[in-house]
Amino acid sequence: MKAVIAAPYTWLVVFFLLPFALVLTIALGTNDPDSAPPVALGFGFENFARLFTDKLYLTAWLSSIRIAAVSTLGCLLLGYPMAYAIARAAPARRPTLLMLVMLPFWTSFLIRVYAWMGLLAENGILNQFLRWSGLSAHPGTILGTEWAVHLGIVYAYLPFMVLPLYVLLEKLDTSLLEAAADLGARPVAAFLTVTLPLSLPGIIAGCLMVFIPAVGEFVIPDLLGGTRTLMIGKVLWDEFFTNADWPLASAVAICLLVLLVGPIALFQRQQAKGLERTR
Amino acid sequence: MTDPIVRIEGVAKRYGAVTAVDGVDLEIARGELFALLGGSGCGKTTLLRAIAGLETPDSGRILIDGQDMTGVPAHKRPVNMMFQSYALFPHMDVAANVGYGLRREGRPKPEVARRVAEALALVKLEALGDRKPSQLSGGQRQRVALARALVKQPKLLLLDEPLAALDRKLREGTRFELVRLQEQLGLTFVVVTHDQEEAMSMATRLAVMNAGRIVQTGTPHELYEHPATRFVADFIGVANIFETAPGRWLALRPEKIALSAERPHTAHTATGKVADVAYEGDRSLYRVATHSHGTMLVSTANVHRTRDGAFRRGDTVWLGWSDTSGQVLDA
Amino acid sequence: MSRFFVLGSLLVALVAGPAFAQGQVNVYNWSDYIDPAQLKNFAASTKIKVNYTTYDSNEILDAKLRTGQAGYDVVVPTASPFLVRQLAAKLYQPLDKSKLKNYGNLDPKTMALLAKYDPDNAHAIPWMWGxxxxxxxxxxxxxxxxxxxxxxxxxxxxxxxxxxxxxxxxxxxxxxxxxxxxxxxxxxxxxxxxxxxxxxxxxxxxxxxxxxxxxxxxxxxxxxxxxxxxxxxxxxxxxxxxxxxxxxxxxxxxxxxxxxxxxxxxVWMDVAAIPKGAPNVDNAYRFLDFMMDPKVAAASSTLTNYANGNAAATALLDKSISGNKSIYPTDGARAYFYTIxxxxxxxxxxxxxxxxxxxxxx
The missing domain is CATH 3.40.190.10 (Periplasmic binding protein-like II)
Known part of the structure; x- marks a missing residue:
């Protein structure tokens, strides 16, 4: 029994706290390219100071947050109706519909992103279709733009939005909506005053599950985005691999973690408050 | 009925192969406390939901206050409903729940506040306006649901099993409370219930439903004393039912039968041995095994104080009744 | 997900390198860089098991070597800037050229260019250049x-x-x-x-x-x-x-x-070298010798469309490669080449x- 309780803590210590301590130690050291690993241990905050003095990092941050936020909104606008439709479908059909949402996960993530490249390229399937159908003789190229990045993130993370929303909407008592209608609420008003507030925890959970990995996303902007798309994941990659500056890369990673822990902690508090209320 | 508040004409509703409501005609008068009584699956809730606009009948029509409600969505109907599950909004406090309907009408804030306070006072929950439904007891929730349905002063209040979720003791008190409110506010109540005792004690008039149809409509007295069919006679109260001729039956209430040691001078008699005695204080119930009519149930009012009951198990007794004691049935 | 792949392999490299064993060699190379048929020949003739893993960027190789104890016997970095930086960090062992019987096949001009980065060609042998x-x-x-x-x-x-x-x-x-x-x-x-x-x-x-x-x-x-x-x-x-x-x-x-x-x-050049702490040093030498076999170099050039640093291999190449000025430029063109x-x-x-x-x- 004690072992069972200790398991998550052991996991946390071994796979989170120890690596975190390691990364923090490196972040406080300085870059030493003539040693392996290229780190001179020490205790200084120069690396963190650099993150706040060079506007590259701030720009990368803001751009990552903007791209992640827009993509999260896209996921929400697309995922909410999907989750709602599945939750309101006949119970016998729901597993099939959910499976269809999950289906893309059965193939490699990388292959799916490459498939999008094939679709969106200048001579890709989309443009070939547009030219063939005569809809557009000179269609622009989506691949390599920020739109492609948004599309890729929305596509890749949509299930993470749909699933928590579905879980919540499926539980939603339909008699509450009937009560709202009975009390004079038009369908839109009933949705806004009953369904939406009651699915708020699902919205928050879904948004966090999309937003957090999207901020640090590296593969999608690298493959689908243009070169102008500056994201913190790419900056981190550059610091670690191109510059071989492990301490600065570690400092970026720590800041990424701290900035993402904020919204999670807020969400947890919200959840805890919610639990207290229903007690 | 000259000016019914509700008029139901040939309403039917099917779900796949199952017919929930099978051609119902019904009129409910203004100011009534009308009960729809029946077992589970008899179609009473479907009928109530059709009045509220939550179900669309396959055929027939419903008029409320003279207006055809066909095609009128739930949110535009002049009725309010109290749901069996109460369906309180869990994310709103009590006052917000009660004021929901008024806010949808776009009433000014002070008016909403005043009317919410009045409605809460009516159900004696003045102090609990800022509680969340999850912080209330079952009885309190029931009263919030009632206040929420009442606050708009609807022409018609529909109550779906309003007492079913309450424990027995609370149920009896609340029953009278509902009747008091209905009389005080002068509204029309339509109550759906499976509990015949509840229906009899509350309703001014009731309809007994079975298999999607209304079997009989009338006052509690009419239904008890003059049941139209064996189903009604059996469903409401207790009756001894026996065939008097092919296709003709007699329904005889236990208290309409005289019990004596000697052969009585009544038009009809039967004799047998007491198989069981249930002493209930105010009355005693006897199960008598007769030769002519099978086992019959007889009740006697314990008007006199005696050291022990009049008859014991095994005693040979006589039963007697007149021509008018029972109801003759042909269905 | 190359990001996770990279981090994952770093972790693995930190925790445990490939197991020590007689009769194997751990080669970490660019993908599609050695003719696979020749690799099979090597394994068959020497009875050495080749654990051949590939990467697609110098940066990943660099990161792995710098974590230490990556467990590789032969790696193929680009000469500049990667080999130079790695030499400064003392990540490679000097070569004992007496163990490399094919060393004489290497192209002197290429060796001279490489000596700018690796003085006296002490640590690395040229593989492909372009x-x-x-x-x-x-x-x-x-x-x-x-x-x-x-x-x-x-x-x-x-x-x-x-x-x-x-x-x-x-x-x-x-x-x-x-x-x-x-x-x-x-x-x-x-x-x-x-x-x-x-x-x-x-x-x-x-x-x-x-x-x-x-x-x-x-x-x-x-x-x-x-x-x-x-x-x-x-x-x-x-x-x-x-x-x-x-x-x-x-x-x-x-x-x-x-x-x-x-x-x-x-002009860039990829070179082969033996990292410090290589678990199978003897087999690493045998593999380097295999890479310097003109047949192997020629087959690999045919595969990659790159020139190799093996003078003896040029004669074995198809004219479409050895005669292609884009692959084997003239000396006149080579005079304008530069390195950094x-x-x-x-x-x-x-x-x-x-x-x-x-x-x-x-």
Whole structure:
């Protein structure tokens, strides 16, 4: 029994706290390219100071947050109706519909992103279709733009939005909506005053599950985005691999973690408050 | 009925192969406390939901206050409903729940506040306006649901099993409370219930439903004393039912039968041995095994104080009744 | 998900290298870099089990070596800047040339070039080398500019010329160390210059052409060129020739060509070396000797479209490779080739920072 309780803590210590301590130690050291690993241990905050003095990092941050936020909104606008439709479908059909949402996960993530490249390229399937159908003789190229990045993130993370929303909407008592209608609420008003507030925890959970990995996303902007798309994941990659500056890369990673822990902690508090209320 | 508040004409509703409501005609008068009584699956809730606009009948029509409600969505109907599950909004406090309907009408804030306070006072929950439904007891929730349905002063209040979720003791008190409110506010109540005792004690008039149809409509007295069919006679109260001729039956209430040691001078008699005695204080119930009519149930009012009951198990007794004691049935 | 792959493999490398055992050799190489049939021969004739794993960027190899105890016996870094930096960090063991009977096959000219990075050729042997130049779709370019200067850096760095091809798609390597020196060369400055004022001029040139470039990327141009998604690329010779072969096989029969800019091209070289702490040193020597076998080098050049550093192998090559001036340039063209040195850590940082600024326009 004690072992069972200790398991998550052991996991946390071994796979989170120890690596975190390691990364923090490196972040406080300085870059030493003539040693392996290229780190001179020490205790200084120069690396963190650099993150706040060079506007590259701030720009990368803001751009990552903007791209992640827009993509999260896209996921929400697309995922909410999907989750709602599945939750309101006949119970016998729901597993099939959910499976269809999950289906893309059965193939490699990388292959799916490459498939999008094939679709969106200048001579890709989309443009070939547009030219063939005569809809557009000179269609622009989506691949390599920020739109492609948004599309890729929305596509890749949509299930993470749909699933928590579905879980919540499926539980939603339909008699509450009937009560709202009975009390004079038009369908839109009933949705806004009953369904939406009651699915708020699902919205928050879904948004966090999309937003957090999207901020640090590296593969999608690298493959689908243009070169102008500056994201913190790419900056981190550059610091670690191109510059071989492990301490600065570690400092970026720590800041990424701290900035993402904020919204999670807020969400947890919200959840805890919610639990207290229903007690 | 000259000016019914509700008029139901040939309403039917099917779900796949199952017919929930099978051609119902019904009129409910203004100011009534009308009960729809029946077992589970008899179609009473479907009928109530059709009045509220939550179900669309396959055929027939419903008029409320003279207006055809066909095609009128739930949110535009002049009725309010109290749901069996109460369906309180869990994310709103009590006052917000009660004021929901008024806010949808776009009433000014002070008016909403005043009317919410009045409605809460009516159900004696003045102090609990800022509680969340999850912080209330079952009885309190029931009263919030009632206040929420009442606050708009609807022409018609529909109550779906309003007492079913309450424990027995609370149920009896609340029953009278509902009747008091209905009389005080002068509204029309339509109550759906499976509990015949509840229906009899509350309703001014009731309809007994079975298999999607209304079997009989009338006052509690009419239904008890003059049941139209064996189903009604059996469903409401207790009756001894026996065939008097092919296709003709007699329904005889236990208290309409005289019990004596000697052969009585009544038009009809039967004799047998007491198989069981249930002493209930105010009355005693006897199960008598007769030769002519099978086992019959007889009740006697314990008007006199005696050291022990009049008859014991095994005693040979006589039963007697007149021509008018029972109801003759042909269905 | 290469990101997770990288982190994952780093973790594995930290925790445990490949197991020690007699009769195996752990080779970490670029993908598609040694002829697989020859690899099979090696395993069959020596009875040594080859654990052959591949990577697709120097950076990943660098990171692995720097975590220590990666467990590799033979690795193939690019000479500059990677080998140079790794030598400074003392990551390789000196070679005992008496153990390499095929050492005499190596090309003296190539060895001399490599000695600039690895004095006395003490640690590494040359494998493949190539140039960075211009790949283009002949039809699309001619359609837009009949007398396009396809053998000049003007193709890439002159905005007036480059802008003509913007509509059919242009890609440039995403690599500060490959592109900035070329821009310096175009400006008649020292391509190896680390002077901030020189680099600023190169950056100005790049900022001017940036609007016409669809993407900076170090491998996507192969598919894009072959598939007709772009018509012009500044990239590695072997990659562009690979695109050429693929395009020729496609239904559209696109014609892709590669030219070495006459102003001078950067030459790069990949070398093989034995890391310190290699678990199977003897087998590593046998594998290096295998790589220096002219048959192996020639077969691998046929596979990669790159020139090898093995003089004895040239005779074994098909004329389409050994006679191709894009792969084996004339001595006259080679006189204009240049190389670069890595510079200090601060210079690396400045260069990367400048490159990010150029790419993103921020």
């Amino acid at each position: 140039t960075i130049g211009i790949g283009y779709n002949t039809v699309e370019i001619r359609k837009r500019m009949n007398n396009a200067p396809v053998d000049s850096l003007k193709m890439i760095f002159d905005p007036a010329t480059l802008s003509r091809f913007a509509d059919c798609g242009i890609m440039v390597l995403d690599s500060a160390t490959d592109v900035l020196p070329a821009a310096l060369k175009y400006l008649h400055l020292d391509p190896d210059s680390k002077k901030p004022e020189d680099l600023a001029k190169a950056a100005d040139i790049l900022m001017g052409i940036r609007p016409f470039i669809r993407k900076f990327h170090s491998s996507e141009y192969i598919n894009a060129l072959a598939g007709g998604d772009i018509c012009l690329a500044f990239g590695y010779s072997g990659d562009i020739l690979q695109a050429r072969d693929r395009a020729a096989q496609s239904a559209e029969k696109r014609d892709i060509a590669y030219t070495i800019p006459h102003e001078g091209a950067m 040195t890595p510079g200090t850590a601060a210079e690396t940082r400045e260069r990367t920072r400048l490159w990010t600024t150029i790419k993103t326009g921020q």
